[in-house]
Amino acid sequence: MLTKVQQDHLTVKSDLKLQSQVQQWFEKFSQQHLTQNGWSDSQLYRLNLALAEGFTNAVRHAHLALPPETDIEIRLSLWVDRLEIRIWDYGQPFNPDNIPEPKPGTLQDHGYGWFLIRRVADHVIYERDSDHRNCLLIVKYLLESQH
Structure with missing residues (x-):
């Protein structure tokens, strides 16, 4: 059975200025724990980008009607x-599988964040917890x- 090596937690308000x-915070965690465990700069850059997209989506979409x-x-x-990033929000649940991936050479006004997260990650789940x-x-x- 694999055990957790390190973990950290951050709670911030729903404000894009906090991105x-x-x-x-992620970069500090990376420097302290990931680089010494074999994670490449390229992997860390992509993970930081996925975290930024997930946070931005929570602020812009999930919390749009919330204070x-x-x-x-x-x-x-x-x-x-592996590294697991969990981002919890209080918005209305939705199914990200219903967001069409952008077709090459076309423009659309949303969905790029989910496309990027799915491309960067080996596994992505978005679900409603029992605490709403x-x-x-x-x-x-x-x-x-390994995936």
Whole structure:
């Protein structure tokens, strides 16, 4: 059985101005725990981008009709073989599979964030928890062949 190596947690208000704080928190976690465990700069850059997209989607879409004081909770869980990023929001649930992926050479006004997250991650789940929050789970394996 694999055990959790490290984990960290951040709660921020629903404000796009806090995105740099979220990304700096992730970069600090990366420097302390991921780079020394074999994660490449390229993997860390893509994961930080996925985190930024997930946070931005929570603020812009899930919390659109909610006050900016509404919390967004983020948890990083580093396992021996993978990193899990969880982002919880209080918005209305929806099915991200219903968002069409952008076709090459076409423009659309939304959906690029989900497209990017799905491309960066090895596994993505978006579901409603029993506490009436939505949880976006982004999983990335250390070694590409493990997914």
